Amino acid sequence: MNSLPVDPHNQRALRDMGRAAAGALLFSLPMLMTMELWYIALYIERWKLLLFLFSSFPLLILLSRMIGFEKTTGWSEAIKDSMVAVGISFSTCFVILFLLGVLSSDLNLDNLTAAVAVQLVPASIGALLARSQLGVEKAEDNERPESYSRELFLMAVGALFLAFNVAPTEETLLISYKITYLHTLAILAVSLLIMHGFVFSLGFAGGRELTDELTTPRAFLFFTLPGYVISALLSLYLLWIFGSLDGLAPGAISKAVVVQALPASIGAAAARLIL
Amino acid sequence: MADNSKRDSRQKPLAETVVGILSAVLVFAFVIFLAHQAITGDRSPPDLEAIPETALRQEGKTLLRVKIVNRGERAAADVTVRAEMPKGPGREIRFDYVAAGSSQSGAFLFDSPDVAAEDIRLSIYGFVEP
Structure with missing residues (x-):
């Protein structure tokens, strides 16, 4: 019996989608198994959830254009791929949350959708990073022209991803309540040091060598400080989206942002090395 | 083409300088705010x-x-x-x-x-x- 010929194009598309699902799972599983995110879905204001999703789409499209789970040749293809990544991530998150018993018939349609939607952004980032991080073409794909805006963008992706892991947890706020302003200043300084060390001092693969042109003060001014500002602003945004800042005074907000920006800034630095 | 590359090489440091200085100002202002809070706050118990x-x-x-x-x-x-x-x-x-x-x-x-x-x-x- 002759087997049916397999269209190599379809085979490749299926493989890419499988990788995207694997990436979505790998990047979102810790969050899918985090209790606070299940509850956030029940009470997050729906307009904030919509805002979060819509504000993330440009980031996903840009990520698809730069990295993506398959090679893109233009913006329309990048938009299409990012939408495919969102669809695959939605299905992946739905199946896992159902298997974990989080999604049940006790929830109405609104809450069921919100429970999956709140997980969509990190899962979609994972789906889009699948090719660069899990694919065999990694080495050749990483030969991309470096640009300042690209580096800042990748830092934002890394900061958003790691911040998302921590922002919904109660511990972020509890730590901010326990610490003094002196602790807060020290955490800020340590965050900057770690960010700078990761990329410029520790000699990691993907890190940058300091040169006569790129001296330590210049690297700190042009890369580390902007990276920290991006991390802090994204931390503020996520904490606000999740309602963690409701009723808080500016001082309490500043502590929470610095605590949240610690993992975010490490994520930003790591993204520059890895992506 | 040559003009474009010249323009790029002029614009890139400018963009980096603007972003770098703006970030330094923001972080510095944040540090000043936290330092002020450290000096004046954190003392009285919950009221x-x-x-x-x-x-x-x-x-x-x-x-x-x-x-x-x-x-x-x-x-x-x-x-x-x-x-x-x-x-x-x-x-x-x-x-x-x-x-x-x-x-x-x-x-x-x-x-x-x-x-x-x-x-x-x-x-x-x-x-x-x-």
Whole structure:
């Protein structure tokens, strides 16, 4: 019996989608198994959830254009791929949350959708990073022209991803309540040091060598400080989206942002090395 | 083509300089704010007040919204608030955290439909330091 010929194009598309699902799972599983995110879905204001999703789409499209789970040749293809990544991530998150018993018939349609939607952004980032991080073409794909805006963008992706892991947890706020302003200043300084060390001092693969042109003060001014500002602003945004800042005074907000920006800034630095 | 590459090489350092200086100003301002708070704040213990807000009728019951304000400079955890009525049993709710200089909202649910906010006496039983 002759087997049916397999269209190599379809085979490749299926493989890419499988990788995207694997990436979505790998990047979102810790969050899918985090209790606070299940509850956030029940009470997050729906307009904030919509805002979060819509504000993330440009980031996903840009990520698809730069990295993506398959090679893109233009913006329309990048938009299409990012939408495919969102669809695959939605299905992946739905199946896992159902298997974990989080999604049940006790929830109405609104809450069921919100429970999956709140997980969509990190899962979609994972789906889009699948090719660069899990694919065999990694080495050749990483030969991309470096640009300042690209580096800042990748830092934002890394900061958003790691911040998302921590922002919904109660511990972020509890730590901010326990610490003094002196602790807060020290955490800020340590965050900057770690960010700078990761990329410029520790000699990691993907890190940058300091040169006569790129001296330590210049690297700190042009890369580390902007990276920290991006991390802090994204931390503020996520904490606000999740309602963690409701009723808080500016001082309490500043502590929470610095605590949240610690993992975010490490994520930003790591993204520059890895992506 | 050559003009484009010249323009790019001029624009790139400018963009980096603007972003770098703006970031330095923002981080510096943030550090100044935190340093000011470190010098002037973090001293007084939690100073809590329970304030009744609105009373809503809900299917034969009354939902009384309350706000807990912390005017102190330190956060309070496990803030237990009790609502006493002139007649009938009181109610207790617990707030996990009330941050320094901040507020948290919650609600008591009473079985009677005719509970007025002004008839309720709110008292804070205590807190622990987080």
